[in-house]
Amino acid sequence: MKIFYSSDDTFEANFAELLERGKMDIEGVTGIVNGLLKEIKEEGNTALKAQIAKFDRWEPQSDEELMVSTEAMAKAYDSIDPKLRDALHLAYDRIEAYHQKLMPSTWMDEDKTGSILGQKVTAVDRAGLYIPGGKAAYPSSLLMNVIPAQVAGVEEIVVCTPTPDNEINELLLAACHLCKVTKVYKVGGASAIGAMAYGTETIPKVDVITGPGNIFVATAKKLVYGEVNIDMIAGPSEIGILADESAREDYLAIDLLSQAEHDEMASSILITTDSELANKVSDKVEEFLGTLSREAIARKSIEERGAIIVTSSMEEAIDLMNEIAPEHLEVVTKDPMSLLDSIKHAGAIFLGENTPEPVGDYIAGPNHTLPTGGTAKFYSPLSVEHFIKKSSIISMSKEGINAIGEACALIANTEGLTAHEESVRIRLRD
């Protein structure tokens, strides 16, 4: 792996390049995606079928064929290894328990005038979950999107996933049955986002669309934003690791590779105060690469987008990492908890050598849908919050409006809004 020293003259330029890791050419595909979305909006299922024929190489002969049968899901569930079934159930329970902790409640407070202020929490009516498909279909993505929607209390959950050559991953089907999802549609890419945003004869219009996807999915989500809500615009996956001399090179190397094997565009960045560790990790990465089933992908990611940075202090390392704002951040130091306060920007923080990032992908509990490309500076992990919305509650008593009405009318008058002013004064006069 490339090793950079923060004290080098060229470091600033190298680091600036790392910060650009997440840039996607959304503008470059906006024209194509806009065209696909317009077709879906105007022609519904007809356009949907034509787009499936074009991109997934099979043509649904009826509207019903767009849908996956619940029997197929039940059958897939029954046929998987019981150990895997147990593992998925354990994952479900832990993810559910964590997300229940995140669920906000409606509240109301009464003041001494008998006036009430509060906030009402309501689930959205319908949520649309996009799950990438084909050979790389991940049942874990389904769990991570469905569970927060279910905990939020969403009544209607819709899932779209592409089925190239009309084939669907059995594990994904099994996971659908496990999650009690019934509305699964065989549509992918921008077509799926359009169908869920505008609705078709078969696929209901939803209120919020979540889930990962390629640049076409990301662009479609950006274009329909405002028509529906979305979770975030996500790019390739990434890991940042902060480590001191107490860290083990084999742990760090395999953790860097676990990110790199996702995608040639994935980034794995280690920042450490120990130059000896840097060299050892680099060697271990090379050694482990040959053992991976996805060696070619991981190698390209590590070579083109991986980096080890050696700094002169942990403070400097943390500052750099805050600028990177990685999707996943491992902190592998003597006392990781003591650094938590100074970490400002990261999608998920993994503390200590017993917390490899993959436990967060599958089973720890927190969501694995996380902000990428530095957007952890302003986005949060996927959560129940994406499937609810809030309404302010105001109930003034006669005494309450009498107490604040004059001030309210005065500001309204100053802003030149006399109907606003009068709507208060008419109450004050009574």
Add this chain to the structure above:
Amino acid sequence: MKIFYSSDDTFEANFAELLERGKMDIEGVTGIVNGLLKEIKEEGNTALKAQIAKFDRWEPQSDEELMVSTEAMAKAYDSIDPKLRDALHLAYDRIEAYHQKLMPSTWMDEDKTGSILGQKVTAVDRAGLYIPGGKAAYPSSLLMNVIPAQVAGVEEIVVCTPTPDNEINELLLAACHLCKVTKVYKVGGASAIGAMAYGTETIPKVDVITGPGNIFVATAKKLVYGEVNIDMIAGPSEIGILADESAREDYLAIDLLSQAEHDEMASSILITTDSELANKVSDKVEEFLGTLSREAIARKSIEERGAIIVTSSMEEAIDLMNEIAPEHLEVVTKDPMSLLDSIKHAGAIFLGENTPEPVGDYIAGPNHTLPTGGTAKFYSPLSVEHFIKKSSIISMSKEGINAIGEACALIANTEGLTAHEESVRIRLRD
């Protein structure tokens, strides 16, 4: 005002038209706005000054002239009526207290294996607030945007507001001083959104942009979404009122007008079970219209976008209102609190005859920046939540990883990700 009866054959078509109230032709201005944003991104202050010259009819002669002096703000504050100053301070305190109630906290839970799960709450580094300007500058908009950012703990707050002919509203300046805002820039429209999204030599790049604006501002916010976060894409203001026979026609009429006077595009919709009340309110609206300072605007809004709907039951009225999902909803019935549960979609809910909508605009406490055009189905009021983001926290003990590691490795293996699997197994072997 137009009165519709839900039992009429033509009602469905009329109601469908009301649901379209919030549609904005964002596509129609995307080309222009994209061009402006690109100029700002590439040329910074030079483009900014040229755009100000073009749209606001004055040309800043230096970078410093883009900024409002803090002396001007202090002077404006000193010169306003002391009663108004007190009213704004009362508003500040109440808005601050309400938003403090909404602030989430970092939490961590330890399980019996000594493993920790939690969530860290961090403010964004920089927030950019857009405040419309010119004659219709509203100091209340400043308070409603600044206070949640301050409560969230944002370190750097930037305000942009247009200054047509280089004139700035004194009340807005006074409110800036009151809110202790120091970085105020004289830039408006899409130019302001571009400057805050990309940064220029003078205006810092921010992480989140909030605040109301016209269609150019809304479009620019949509286009920069993903580069930064935004609060929502907002359109014209609107009110819905649910009323039964216990409501007073004069209260309802002035409340409908208080929304209509904002904007010719504003919508005011009353839904009631009482046809006699419907007629009385219509008459009162006509009577009050002549007394308003903004009569022409309010009249056009009421005639073109106002409506009274008479239903056969309160359940039907509530169902229709949930479909409308209004920005502001007044509930003026005998027992309004009893209806709260059945109200699903509204930006803010005003309960009872002593709670006119304008108290929410200025002084009650909750935010007045609310989802419009039916987007209350998925957006929430502006809040501290828009100025913070969260990071998941995971810290596994040795016992913890031993307990769930096998299940984790099994799912990873099933998904074909062997580096993920090995990153867990290497720990299990030790």
